[in-house]
Amino acid sequence: MNGYYTGMKNEKDKILNAHRQHGRQFMGTQIVYPVLSRRSGGISIGVNLNIDKVCNFNCAYCQVDRSCQVKVDFSIETLEKELTEMIQLVLDGGLFEYEPFDQAPEKLRRLNDIALSGDGEPTASPYFLEACQEIVKIKEQLKLNDIKIIVITNSTMFNKEKVQLGLELLDKHNGEIWAKLDAGSEEYYKKVNQSKISFERILDNLLLVSQKRPIVIQTLMSNIDNEAPSESEIQNYIQRLEYIIANGGKIKHIQLHTIVRKTRQSNLTKLSDEQLDNIARMISNKIDVPLSKHYG
Ligand code: SF4
Structure with a gap:
């Protein structure tokens, strides 16, 4: 996070940039990352199922930097550890001691959702169904019934059975689909x-x-x-x-x-x-x- 605010002119710039920063890592995480979300009015915890940066689209406007590859493999164990810790960090307010979240207005210092998103198409990941199951399990353990689980997707894989099973599970746990x-x-x-x-x-x-x-x-x-x-x-x-x-x-x-x-x-x-x-x-x-x- 160091150096991100170099050249910032004023407080308004800082807050705007906090919204715009969608880095996929935070303090050494591999899979989860916090985002101050304008859309949701709070913190969205992103879950990157595509740390290999593979996508079945190649959008002209894509912002994913594919020039550098991450050399770690996705695992459900890492997802469980990182997501549980990140949720705790948001809930106990520790996140807001770090840049750029220390600039977040008070009313946005709340957990809004967990979003399956990241550096590729989440529903194309072989872990999609397992990840849905894991997120639901963590949400239930922490009694976060009101927290949404959002799938941000390019709509290419809804015809696949495992994807449908994952979505049906999320339907029962405050799931929402944002389809491109x-x-x-x-x-x-x-x-x-x-x-x-x-x-x-x-x-x-x-x-x-x-x-x-x-x-x-x-x-x-x-x-x-x-x-x-x-x-x-x-x-x-x-x-x-x-x-x-x-x-x-x-x-x-x-x-x-x-x-x-x-x-x-x-x-x-x-x-x-x-x-x-x-x-x-x-x-x-x-x-x-x-x-x-x-x-x-
Ligand atoms: S679907 Fe998303 S990750 Fe894939 S190319 Fe398009 S913008 Fe990039």
Whole structure:
């Protein structure tokens, strides 16, 4: 954490940066990491199931640094130890003695959730089901019934049986799915998410998973070569959501994001507040679901 605030101008900068810092390690941890989350209004403890940094997407906006590889293996034992200790550190307030969390406003000094996220696609990890079981076990031992377990996912693996079992377990323990959908057309999907997995599979999976429980749709849009997604791309995106809803899928929230950190491809830039507002308006005019805007 040392040196992170070099050049900071004032207290506001420090707090903003505390929000923006999403490092995957904290004081030597391998798997869990705390994040001061703007979205949730508290501390989110991230669980990185992909410490090997493997992902089945290659998003143009990805922020994972794959130039350096971690030479440790994931294990459920390490997850158990680190997660239990990190939860205790948040609950007893010890976390807020360390930078950047010492800058957190009082009202954000609370544990909000445990999030399966990290340096790749969590549901693609062979440990996904076991990790869900372990997290549920720890949550029950510590009587943290109100704490959410969020799966932040690119929607590629919902058709797999073990993933479905993991999600069904989380359904009973305050689980929530934040599923990525960044495009309305196959062409734009290929440009942004750059995966071998077909766009059709993503759409089928979103329908499958949302027919069983309400989900959150997480969408990131940006300028590519100084161009925002076209109006027809936005309309295609809206039609995808309409199709899900018309077929019994439940969407409880849409998060509309743009870029806030350095991206893998340098030809991406954040949407202006006005651009993001316009896209949000187009979506909200057609889709009757709460939408939150996350500016760059
Ligand atoms: S799904 Fe996430 S980790 Fe994978 S490439 Fe996209 S942004 Fe990066």
